[in-house]
Amino acid sequence: MRLGVLDVGSNTVHLLVVDAHPGARPLPAHSHKAELRLAELLDMDGAIGPDGVDRLIGVVHDALQAAEDKGVEDLLTFATSAVREASNADDVLARVQAETGIELQVLTGAEEARLTFLAARRWFGWSAGKLLVLDIGGGSLEIAYGIDEEPDAAASLPLGAGRLTAGWLPVDPPAPEAIRALRRHVRAEIARTVGEFSRFGSPDHVVATSKTFKQLARIAGAARSAEGLYVQRELKRESLEAWVPRLAGMSAEQRSGLPGVSEGRSGQLLAGALVAEGAMDLFGVKNLEVCPWALREGVILRRLDHMGSP
Template sequence: MRIGVLDIGSNTGHLLVVDAYRGAPPLPAYTYKEPLRLAEHLDEQGAVDERGRKALVRFVDEARVVAAEKGCSEVIAFATSAVRDAVNADDVLSLVERESGVALQVLPGEEEARLTFLAVRRWFGWSSGRLGVFDIGGGSLEIACGSDESPDVCTSLPLGAGRLTREWFPTGVPTDEQYEALRLAVRQRIAEQAGSLMRAGGFDHAVATSKTFRSLARLSGAAPSEQGPYVRRMLERDALAAVLEELRRMPVDEIAMQPGVSANRAHQMVAGAVVADAVMDLFDLGGLEVCPWALREGVLLERHDHM
């Protein structure tokens, strides 16, 4: 069965076409994506602006056509933080459905964390024991932990790399004062949740997902994506600290030239690294293993289970 998973994130619109078979992992067949940067198309009132709405409608309509051309019998379409938090979310969803015929489901932050956790559990299996999963998106940070396929506890915090960049670094390269203010604010927000997340115990296996973590791991010396998904990739805390010190003083165009960094995300790498550094420090993690599966795979796996 060929299924399309349409993910409208805060940074990117991404259609993943997969072949799903009972008793086998979903096999990617085609991918179609575009940088929408919806988190940066919120006006002063917190509404998705006209430019953002037009880009979203156009991409969703194009993704619908691509999914049909690739033979998808079903398209699972959802949106995350940028649409979820927009004050005009209902109007945006109605516009998209009216113009493209695609009904986007908005995932709550905790549901996003739960489905990402499911994907990580399926990838690494039961031998990982108690999992701690961290995902830095464009608009939010998701954290989940537990010993089963569903996490014992999960949370979503408004600490996405795109959101923080827009709010704290409006002129590009941050000043020392802007950097330090963000660093402390991020740590305070994560620390408010750390106690409840760790109350049931620590982690046997700490895992990171998302493009931000993958890019940071690559900058720290992890294998490039060309070597495939089965190569073990780690983000070490000490290596991240060194990378962060370099990134925070680089102009954006120089960051975009670094290995593993895409041009459309280069401007938010510093904010993403600040969040990753805070996570590893406050949860006392020496390293995070990077998982190639995340939210899209979690959505697909749950749908596959119900087939």
């Protein structure tokens, strides 16, 4: 059957259409996305303003039309950090439902981490052993660890690249003291969670998902996306540590000229790099592998599992 998953994320509203059946891997058929950067649209009270809600509704309408055009039979919809933590979340959800007919399921941070972990586990298989999975979104950082399909530990921290850029690095290029302050904040937040994971022992394989990690791996020398899903892409901590000061000295426009860095994400890349560097350092990770599957695929896989249940 043809499934669609509509992901209202903190950076992007993304419709992914796949041909999927229980027991088979989902095959991508169509992708429709729009960058809203909701994490950067929150006002001083933490609310998504009327203009942001209007834009969200318009993008959802466009995605629904794309889903209809592509013959989607079952549409799964969810929202993540930006909507979840908005002070007017209930009003936003009510307006979206009233004007589009779509009832967005708001995932908790722990659910995000667990579903992303499921996707990574299915991608790498049981032979990967104990997995540590890191995912940097626009609004939050998800961390999950385990040996099965359900992680033994999962956490969500308010360390998304968009959120941190808007709150800590509003000037382009950012001042050195602002970067140092953000670095201290990021590492303090991550350090609070390390003990929760370290008690399970060292992972056998460390995996990262998300656009931020893909872009960081690309500028550090990983293969281009055009070379396909099945090419192994890694990010070494020493390479990342060498790139962070270089990124700090660039404007967003200069970063957009780097390999694999889009103009829409270039402003967030430094904050994302500080989170990635902090996580790899504090968890003792020297090298990680980028996984092409993430939250959307996890939502699809969970749906297929339920379809296949008696």
